[in-house]
Amino acid sequence: MENKNDIKKFEEKQVDSELIFDGKVLHVYKDDIALPDGRPSMREYVKHIGAVCVVPVTREGEVICVKQYRYAIGRLMLEIPAGKLDSRDEDPLEAAKRELREETGAISGKMTYLGIFYSSPAILDEKIHMYLAEELEFGETDFDEDEFIEIVKIPLSELVRMIQAGEVPDGKTQAAVMRTEHLLKNIK
């Protein structure tokens, strides 16, 4: 899709870039740009270190979810395990294994890469690497000190039903779980 001729028709070019806020997690920019036809415009956006998420499916066909409060939206959310990369260079697979172990205590014998999930590509560069984790063995959980998390196990078919009923508003959970269901069904 991204051949050179193609992208030229659409590309927006940076004219000037201003770092508005260099936070701990968020890095906010406001850029002057040139549209493909040369006209000036402006883009506000946020840079983020990147993240991973994991759909852990037990041998019994249950998905291990986590329930946690999300301050930015003021809601308790049911989500699959996820977390930020430690650095921009961290191997996403290692990060996924770490988050899985920290949040659920599980070690996976079979990790399947599901690809990238851009959370909100118009305003945020957060790129989430998605994994399916199977063949789970369980040890101790090890939450980050400011994570208050409850583990909830839900049969995959029931979680799909909840998603389809609009009961699971977290975006990455919807995408990764629906893809997992499709993938596992087509293997059987």
Added chain:
Amino acid sequence: MENKNDIKKFEEKQVDSELIFDGKVLHVYKDDIALPDGRPSMREYVKHIGAVCVVPVTREGEVICVKQYRYAIGRLMLEIPAGKLDSRDEDPLEAAKRELREETGAISGKMTYLGIFYSSPAILDEKIHMYLAEELEFGETDFDEDEFIEIVKIPLSELVRMIQAGEVPDGKTQAAVMRTEHLLKNIK
């Protein structure tokens, strides 16, 4: 899920809130908070007006997608039609009909609500209302003046294959299309 006893164990309370950047699209905050056990912490987050996205499925079973450059991630992206609300109070259904018409020229005789998609609930309050649009009739497109968009029609089954192969990194497109495929298959 959100009964009172439940949320108390997890809730983070605002201690102080600072508006860091009041942009055109992004409103960036840095808050001091109290964790559920009373310890202090900090949250950086972005407020956004909210958005809609639409999976337009033609009578021939094709999904009408749009290809556009996303400056925040520096990539050309294949996505379903989407756009911001005009105001926090705008009826999401009206916004969805508007974006569908502006970006694809289509008017839908059957809009089905798929519920909410939180893009990145740890850092961003963007809430995307998702719709399936069927029974399409076509008129003129009417792009926003700074949108350079190309329309691409892809059979639903082929789009699902592309998503499963990791070729469609946009999060909302993955979630809404996989949910559409599951919904339409279970109706037939």
